[in-house]
Structures are given as structure tokens and as C-alpha cells.
Amino acid sequence: MSLWEYANPVKFIRTTDKVLPWVWALTGICLVTGLVWGFFFTPDDFRQGSTVKIIYIHVPSALMAINAWLMMLVASLIWIVRRHHVSALAARAAAPVGAVMTMIALATGAFWGQPMWGTWWAWDPRLTSFLILFLFYLGYMALWEAIENDDTAADLTSILCLVGSVFAVLSRYAVNFWNQGLHQGATLSLDKEENISDVFWFPLLVCIAGFVLLFIALVFLRTQTEIRARRTRALLAREGQA
Amino acid sequence: MMPDLGKYAFAVLSSYGVTIILLSVIVVISFWRARKVRAALDEIENRRGN
Amino acid sequence: MVLTVRDLAVTRGGLAILEGVSFELNAGEALVLRGPNGVGKTTLLRSIAGLQPPEIGTVTGAEDQIAYAAHSDGLKAMLSVTENLTFWASVFGLSDIEHAIEAFDLADLRNRMAGTLSAGQKRRLGLARLMVTGRPIWVLDEPTVSLDVASVALFADAVRGHLHNGGSALMATHIDLGLAEARVLDLTPFKAAPRTRQMDEAFL
Amino acid sequence: MRALLARDLMLAIRAGGGFGLGLAFFLIVTVLVPFGVGPQTDLLSRIAPGILWIGALLACLLSLDRILALDWEDGSLDLLATAPLPMEGIVSVKALAHWITTGLPLVLAAPVLGVLLSLPLPAYQWVVISLAVGTPALSVIGTFGAALTVGIKRGGLLMSLLVLPLYVPTLIFGAEVARRGAEGLTVQAPLLLLAGISFGVIALLPFASAAVLRINLR
Numbered sequence: 001m002s003l004w005e006y007a008n009p010v011k012f013i014r015t016t017d018k019v020l021p022w023v024w025a026l027t028g029i030c031l032v033t034g035l036v037w038g039f040f041f042t043p044d045d046f047r048q049g050s051t052v053k054i055i056y057i058h059v060p061s062a063l064m065a066i067n068a069w070l071m072m073l074v075a076s077l078i079w080i081v082r083r084h085h086v087s088a089l090a091a092r093a094a095a096p097v098g099a100v101m102t103m104i105a106l107a108t109g110a111f112w113g114q115p116m117w118g119t120w121w122a123w124d125p126r127l128t129s130f131l132i133l134f135l136f137y138l139g140y141m142a143l144w145e146a147i148e149n150d151d152t153a154a155d156l157t158s159i160l161c162l163v164g165s166v167f168a169v170l171s172r173y174a175v176n177f178w179n180q181g182l183h184q185g186a187t188l189s190l191d192k193e194e195n196i197s198d199v200f201w202f203p204l205l206v207c208i209a210g211f212v213l214l215f216i217a218l219v220f221l222r223t224q225t226e227i228r229a230r231r232t233r234a235l236l237a238r239e240g241q242a
Numbered sequence: 243m244m245p246d247l248g249k250y251a252f253a254v255l256s257s258y259g260v261t262i263i264l265l266s267v268i269v270v271i272s273f274w275r276a277r278k279v280r281a282a283l284d285e286i287e288n289r290r291g292n
Numbered sequence: 293m294v295l296t297v298r299d300l301a302v303t304r305g306g307l308a309i310l311e312g313v314s315f316e317l318n319a320g321e322a323l324v325l326r327g328p329n330g331v332g333k334t335t336l337l338r339s340i341a342g343l344q345p346p347e348i349g350t351v352t353g354a355e356d357q358i359a360y361a362a363h364s365d366g367l368k369a370m371l372s373v374t375e376n377l378t379f380w381a382s383v384f385g386l387s388d389i390e391h392a393i394e395a396f397d398l399a400d401l402r403n404r405m406a407g408t409l410s411a412g413q414k415r416r417l418g419l420a421r422l423m424v425t426g427r428p429i430w431v432l433d434e435p436t437v438s439l440d441v442a443s444v445a446l447f448a449d450a451v452r453g454h455l456h457n458g459g460s461a462l463m464a465t466h467i468d469l470g471l472a473e474a475r476v477l478d479l480t481p482f483k484a485a486p487r488t489r490q491m492d493e494a495f496l
Numbered sequence: 497m498r499a500l501l502a503r504d505l506m507l508a509i510r511a512g513g514g515f516g517l518g519l520a521f522f523l524i525v526t527v528l529v530p531f532g533v534g535p536q537t538d539l540l541s542r543i544a545p546g547i548l549w550i551g552a553l554l555a556c557l558l559s560l561d562r563i564l565a566l567d568w569e570d571g572s573l574d575l576l577a578t579a580p581l582p583m584e585g586i587v588s589v590k591a592l593a594h595w596i597t598t599g600l601p602l603v604l605a606a607p608v609l610g611v612l613l614s615l616p617l618p619a620y621q622w623v624v625i626s627l628a629v630g631t632p633a634l635s636v637i638g639t640f641g642a643a644l645t646v647g648i649k650r651g652g653l654l655m656s657l658l659v660l661p662l663y664v665p666t667l668i669f670g671a672e673v674a675r676r677g678a679e680g681l682t683v684q685a686p687l688l689l690l691a692g693i694s695f696g697v698i699a700l701l702p703f704a705s706a707a708v709l710r711i712n713l714r
Contacts, residue, residue, distance in 0.1 A: 039258065044248070051250045057261045100268045107264075108257040115253050135661040142657055146648050149305070155711045156644055160658065163640065163704050167662045170693065174668040177686070214265070218272055225276040228283045235286045237307055341578050344714040360578045364571030370510040371503070382499035383579045421575075 007084035009227045016220040023217040030210030037203040045200075054112045056204055060211035061104040065133060068098025068215060072140070073165050076158035086223065088154035089230065091161065092144050093222030097215055099137035106130055125175040132171045136164045150230060294318050295340075295357070295429055295460065300349035301484065302335045308347065308484035310336055315477060317460050319428070322451060322471055325464040327479035333464035334362070336479070337433050340462065359427035361435060365418025369407025373398055373417055376406050381424035392423035395450045397443075411438040419447055423454075430454060430461040436469070444469065497585050500576070504593035518555040518598040519605055525551035526609040537614045544613035545674030548623055551609070552602045553634060553667055557656055559598050560638040563590050564646045564709070573646075577713055583706035591632075591639040591702070599631030615678070622677025626690060630670035633694040636701050637662045643708040666693055 038056030045052035075091035078084060109127060110120045121127065143160055147153035294316060301311035309332035317323050325333050339346045341360040367376050377389040393399055396416040401409065406417060415438050422430050430451070436444050448469045451461050455473070463469075529547050530540060567573045576586055606627050607620050615623065641659035645651030669690035676683045 035258070039254075049250050050248050051253050053254050054257045057257060061261070096271075097268060100264050104261050104264050107260045111253045111257040111260070115250050132661050132664055135657070139654075139658040139661065142654050143644065146645070146651065146654050152647075152711055152714075156708060159704055159708055159711075160644060163701070164661070167665065170665040171661070171668075174665040174689075177689070178668045178672060214269075218268065221276055222272050225272070225279050228276075228279045232279065232283045232286055235283075237305075239286075338714075343574060343577055356580055358578060360575065362571060362574060364569075364574075366567075366570055366572035366575040368503070368507055368570070368572070370507055375503075375506070379499055379503045380575075383576070383581065385580065425579075 007082070007086045009086055009231070012086050013224050013227060016224060020217065020220055023213055023220065027210060027213040027217050030206055030213055032210075034203055034205075034207035034210045038207060042199055042203055048116060051112055051115055052200065054108050055200065056207045058105060058108040058112060059204060060208045061101045061108065062130070063208060064211050064215050065098055065102040065105050065130065067212075068094050068101055069133065069136070069165070069168070071219075072098065072161050076161040079154055079158050080162075085154075085230070086227065088158065089226035090219060090223045091157070092154075093226050094215075094219050095137055095141050095144070097218045097222070099134065099141065101211075101215070102130055102134045102137060106134065123179055125172070125179055128175045128179070129168075129172045132175075133168060136168060140164065150233070295353045295462070296351070297340065298350045298352075300336070300339065300351065301347040302332055302339045302344070303347050304332060304335045310479060310482045311348070311484040313349070313479070313482045317429070317462055319458045319460055320455050322455055322461040322463065322474035324469070324471075324474045324476045325462070325479055326466070326476055331479050331483060333479060334433050337362075337431050337462070337464055341431050354429065357427055357429045358431050359422045359425040359429070360431045360433075361418060361422055362433045363437070365414055365421070367406040367414060367417060370405060372403050372405055373409075374402045376417060377420060377424055380421045384425040384427070386424060386426050389420075389424050392420040395423060395453070396420040396446055412440055412443055415439055416443055416446070419450070423450065428459045430459065430463075432461065432463040432465075434465060435463060436465060436467055497581060497589050500581070500586065500589045501593055504590065505596060508593070508597040518559050519601050521558050522551045522555040522602055522605060523609065525554060526612055530613070541614040541616050541678075544610060544615040545619055545623055545678050546671050547613060548606050548610060548615070549627070549630075549667060549671040549674060552599075552606065552627055552631065553663060555602055556598055556631065556634045556638060557659060557663075559594065560642050560659065561645075561652045561655060563594050563639055563642040565642070565651075568646045573709075574713065577710070583709055584702045587639050587643060587705040587709060588636075588698075588702045591635045591705075594639065595632050595635040599627075599635050603627045603631060618680055619674060619678030622683055623674045626670045626673035626677075626683075626687065629673075629687065629690050629694055630666050633666045633690075633697050634663065636697045636705075637666070640701050640705045640708065643705040643712065646709065647712045666690065669693065 035056060039053055042053065044050045072091040072094050075087045075094070079088040079091070106127070109130075113122065113127075114120050140157055140160060143157050144153055147156060296316050298314050300313040301308060302313075303309060309330075313336065315323065325336070327333055335344065337360070338344045340351050340354055341358050342351075342354060343360075366380075368379075371379070373393070374389065377392060378387070381387055381389050393402060396419060398413075398416060398420060401413060401417075406414065409417065415436075419432075419435060422432075435447060439447060444467070448471055451463075451469070451471060454461060461474075463474075526547060529543075533539060533543070564573065567576070577583065603624060606623050607615075610620055610623060638659055641655045641662070644658060645655040648654060669686045672686040673683045673690055676686065
């Protein structure tokens with residue numbers, strides 16, 4: 001019984017069908033708890049006032065924006081190496097979710113930046129990197145849509161994802177070099193947890209868990225949809241032939 | 243019930259608003275498309291079964 | 293030089309169209325593929341030429357031996373007849389194009405731009421390209437489209453000369469080339485049973 | 497390979513459009529910018545390095561779909577794939593031909609157009625050097641984009657969308673070299689990084705382009 005068995009589409013659908021309700025329930029619990037806790041029951045920051053509440057959506061969405069791309073990268077590699085269809089379809093399913101996460105991170109960043117820095121948008125390295133990431137998501141999705149043959153599309157988008165990842169890292173480097181920026185350093189780091197106090201830290205953790213679960217739930221659901229759509233096309237093609 | 247957001251109310255509320263809207267959109271689209279595709283597949287499978 | 297095709301199955305647009313195709317092509321032999329439109333002649337030839345990986349089965353003896361000619365001739369409108377031929381010859385590491393020009397009666401056209409040629413003249417130029425490649429196995433997809441009777445005869449002579457020199461030819465065509473020695477393989481019996489491609493099998 | 501390069505160059509000369517198109521576009525961009533931002537010399541001279549880089553980049557982008565699409569349409573690409581040339585070599589030669597017909601003229605034209613934008617005197621050499629180092633990367637990356645979209649009808653817009661984010665690091669470092677040169681600062685760091693990107697993509701990206709092209713041909 002190896003992990004690769006889940007790469008069988010039927011097995012994948014059967015398993016995720018069993019798991020999905022639980023994931024959705026957990027997602028709901030975490031998101032509602034985290035956001036309500038964060039919005040209603042956390043104190044204001046002495047410097048940033050009530051805007052600190054934005055952290056409960058800004059940080060998790062930014063994390064997921066990057067992690068979604070990483071997940072697509074891993075899925076693309078699996079498709080290239082082992083040619084499991086579920087893997088390619090999961091990458092396709094994750095892209096719009098990642099794009100939405102990027103949009104949320106950018107939008108909340110703008111709303112936060114306006115009162116703090118006095119500007120909606122600054123060409124700060126982090127902001128710029130996320131904008132570039134968003135462009136990568138758009139290009140990736142557009143390429144999937146543009147190609148008719150499913151396997152060709154899977155092959156080409158996987159390679160685009162690999163090449164894109166390299167260039168995304170390069171861009172991150174480049175924009176850092178180009179502008180030192182306004183954005184504060186990472187809020188979360190393992191060795192200095194004290195830079196954010198527990199009052200903010202626990203609801204943030206719950207929110208991150210909620211966003212991760214939401215991502216998983218959405219990717220499972222959307223991958224199922226992609227598998228069914230592919231199966232529909234395969235059946236239709238066979239009918240047309242017979 | 244509503245916490246006092248002070249002068250930053252607009253920033254905080256619109257952040258939460260945008261997030262909830264965007265997340266709802268992607269969730270609703272995902273479910274809608276899942277249902278549509280599932281229906282299409284069921285129809286073909288039933289046709290084959292008969 | 294033997295081209296061996298074993299148990300080949302090919303797909304087009306996600307559907308299996310031919311399966312179990314096997315044949316051998318020896319030096320000096322010509323094989324004509326026949327079959328109704330859509331049976332998969334083009335796809336089969338593309339697989340043999342190595343442009344498309346076959347679904348199942350093997351093609352041996354094809355590596356770096358094949359000169360492929362399809363519906364489009366790969367001619368540049370802004371290059372003259374000589375320049376087009378010289379280019380393809382040098383891509384294949386050769387330089388002599390005179391015999392090809394002669395064989396396809398292109399001598400009068402040699403300085404004309406390819407874009408100003410008629411369809412039949414372009415086709416002749418496209419076929420002359422085969423002769424400058426120096427490759428022993430010609431894989432031809434509908435080589436006689438838009439050729440008149442005289443040109444078809446020229447082409448048949450060129451093929452015959454090629455076979456005589458130890459080459460071989462694999463052609464998909466409808467018309468009679470007047471090549472009495474050519475074997476004929478009808479592809480209709482190899483039509484694949486309705487099934488999807490292996491790749492899609494996982495979804496069924 | 498040399499034959500392929502010679503053919504592509506000859507086609508670019510004969511068919512026109514090859515050399516002329518990119519240059520004309522570059523000229524249009526640099527002429528339009530002063531109309532857009534106003535004729536103040538000090539402002540123009542400050543943004544001139546960036547404008548020249550953006551103009552060069554757009555001119556490259558515009559001519560990308562000619563790299564492979566023409567050979568795809570007339571079947572040459574199929575025939576080249578069966579020829580004894582490695583696909584990696586074919587895409588590299590195509591990129592080189594694109595650079596010679598588009599990138600090189602842009603490099604040479606940049607100082608002339610710099611006059612129109614009152615480019616500061618010390619910037620001339622750095623604009624030329626940064627373009628000379630950076631435009632090969634633009635051609636190679638562009639060939640990758642062209643290979644990705646070669647089978648798609650009207651893939652031009654899609655290709656721009658795919659290539660644009662890939663151009664970002666090259667543009668940033670290239671424009672940075674030009675800007676620092678204009679301000680008389682040291683350019684060593686961005687220039688080295690720009691050269692690094694160029695060498696990196698020239699060495700590695702053709703493998704990706706070749707893989708993509710093989711997938712598209714099958």
C-alpha cells in the first residue's frame with residue numbers, strides 16, 4: 001500500500017469524498033474561530049492601532065499564496081517524473097486558489113499600507129514580488145485554458161511552472177536589490193517568537209490553520225471536478241468514435 | 243458588540259470585507275463548477291448504463 | 293537498411309485510431325499505405341518519422357535514416373529554388389543539389405523565388421528536397437498532391453532511382469504511381485477498436 | 497546550424513520586418529514618451545535610461561512570435577525536427593538569429609535615441625553595455641515563450657503574458673545598470689548580476705525550450 005495509489009483518479013475521488021466533509025467542517029471551525037477571535041477579541045496594537053487586526057487575513061493569505069505555488073511546483077514535478085494524472089490536475093486546480101490568495105494578500109496589504117505608510121501601493125520588494133507572483137498565476141492559468149490537448153497542456157504548464165519558479169526566485173532577488181522597501185520583516189519566525197505577543201499569536205495560528213485547511217478543501221474539490229471533467233471528455237470522445 | 247476600530251475602521255473593515263467576498267467567490271465558483279461537471283458526467287454514465 | 297515496425301498503435305486527438313501495425317521495409321523496397329480518409333496514415337507516418345511517440349509498439353531502424361515530407365513543404369517564399377535546396381542540403385550536411393534539380397526538372401526555375409512558384413512547382417521543389425538529404429528511407433505523406441501527370445512520372449522515376457540506389461520509400465497515397473514493384477499495405481484492417489488512449493484509460 | 501542561422505538572417509533581410517520592425521517600434525516608444533510626460537529636459541534625462549530599456553524590451557516582445565510561428569506554419573519545424581540537428585541547437589540558433597535581427601540593432605540605436613531623451617553623457621556607455629549584455633537574455637527567454645505558444649492560434653497575447661514576468665529580473669538589473677551609470681554611481685554589482693542572468697538563461701533555458709517544442713510538435 002503505497003502513497004502513489006492515491007494517484008489513481010477513482011481512488012482519489014473515493015478517498016477525498018470520505019475526507020472532504022471533515023476538512024470543510026474543520027475549515028469552517030478554524031476560520032470562524034480565528035477571524036472572530038481576531039476581529040472581536042484582540043487588543044489594538046499600541047503603534048498600529050486597530051489595523052493590526054488585518055494581520056489575521058494578510059499573513060495567512062500571503063503564506064498560502066506562496067505555498068500554493070510551491071504545491072503546484074511539487075505537483076508539476078511529480079507529473080513530469082511519474083506521470084500521474086491526478087498530480088497534473090491538482091496543480092491546475094490549485095492555481096486559481098493561489099491567485100485568489102495572492103489577490104487577498106495584495107488587497108489587504110493595500111488597505112493596511114494606506115493608513116500606515118500613507119500610500120495604497122509602494123514598489124516595495126514584497127509587494128512587487130507578490131504582483132509578479134500574481135502575473136505568474138495568470139499566465140499559468142491562461143496557458144492551461146489555451147491548449148486543447150489535455151496531456152500537452154499538462155506537460156507545457158509543468159515546464160512553465162518549473163521555469164517560472166526559478167524566475168520567481170530571481171525576481172525576488174532582483175526587487176530586493178532594486179528597492180530596500182517599507183515592509184516590516186517577517187512577522188513569524190521560529191527563533192524569535194517574542195516579536196509578536198501571544199495575544200496576537202494564537203488567533204493568528206488558528207487563522208493560518210483555517211487558510212491551510214480551506215486551501216486543501218478547495219484543491220480536493222477542484223481536483224475532483226477536473227478529474228470528472230476529464231472523464232467526461234474521454235467518454236464523449238469514445239462515444240464519438242464508436 | 244462591534245469593537246471600536248477607531249480611525250482605522252475603513253481599512254480593517256474593507257480588508258475583512260474584500261477577503262470574505264473573494265473567498266466566497268472562489269468557494270462558490272468551485273462548488274458550482276463541481277456540480278455542473280458532476281451532472282454532465284452522471285448523464286453520460288447513465289446513458290452508457292442503459 | 294531495414295525499417296521494422298512492430299505492433300504499432302497510434303492515437304490522434306486522444307483516440308486510438310490504428311493498432312497492431314507491423315511491417316518491414318528493406319533496402320530497395322517501396323511500400324504504399326492505403327486506406328480511407330481519417331484512417332490514420334498521416335499519424336502513422338509522423339510516428340515512424342519520430343515526431344510523435346507511438347502509443348504502443350516499436351519502430352526500429354528509423355533513427356537518423358528518414359527523410360520526411362508532409363503536406364507542407366517547409367519552403368520559404370522569399371528564398372529562391374536553389375537557396376531552399378541548398379539550405380536543406382546543408383542542414384543534412386551535404387552540398388550537392390544539382391541531381392535533385394535535374395530529377396525534378398527545376399533547372400528553368402532555379403532562380404525564381406519559391407513564393408512565385410505554382411502549387412505543382414512548389415510540390416516538385418518539396419520533393420526534390422528529399423534527394424538532397426542523403427537519407428535512405430523516404431517517408432512521404434501524399435507526395436503527389438497537385439502534381440500533373442508528367443510530374444507524377446518524374447516523381448515515380450525519382451523514387452525508382454532512389455530504390456535502385458539501395459534506398460527505400462514509405463508512401464501514403466491514393467493514386468497509382470506506376471511503381472509496379474511497390475508493395476501495398478491497406479490500413480483498414482488495423483483500425484483500432486473503439487477505446488481511448490492509454491493515457492485516458494485511468495479515467496475510465 | 498550555421499545554415500539555419502544564415503537562412504534566418506537572409507529571410508529577415510529579404511522579408512523586411514526583421515530588422516525594421518523592432519527598430520521602428522523602439523523609435524515610436526522613445527518619441528511618444530516625451531509627448532506623454534512633457535518636454536522638461538531634466539525629467540526626461542532622469543527617466544531616459546529606463547525608457548530606453550522598456551522600449552527595447554517591448555520591441556523584443558513584439559517580434560517574438562516571428563521566431564518560431566513562421567517555421568511552424570510552413571512545416572519547416574517538422575522537417576527540422578527530423579533533421580540531424582539537436583532541438584536544443586535549433587532553438588539556440590533561432591534565439592541567436594532573433595538577437596542579431598532585433599537585439600543588436602536596438603543596442604546600436606539606443607545612443608541615437610538617447611539624444612532625443614537628453615540622456616546624460618556618462619549614461620551612454622552604460623546604456624549600450626547593459627543592453628548589449630541584457631538583450632541576449634531577452635531573446636532566449638522570448639524563444640522559450642514562443643516555443644510554449646507555438647501551437648496556439650493567436651497566441652501572441654498569451655505569449656506576452658507568459659514572457660512578461662520572466663523578463664522582470666533582466667529588466668530590473670539592466671535598467672539599474674543604466675540608471676546608476678547615468679548618476680555616476682558604481683555599476684559593478686547589477687552588471688555582474690545581469691551578466692549572470694544572461695549566461696544562465698543562455699546555458700539552461702534552451703533545454704526547456706527544446707522540451708517544450710518537442711511536446712508541441714507531437
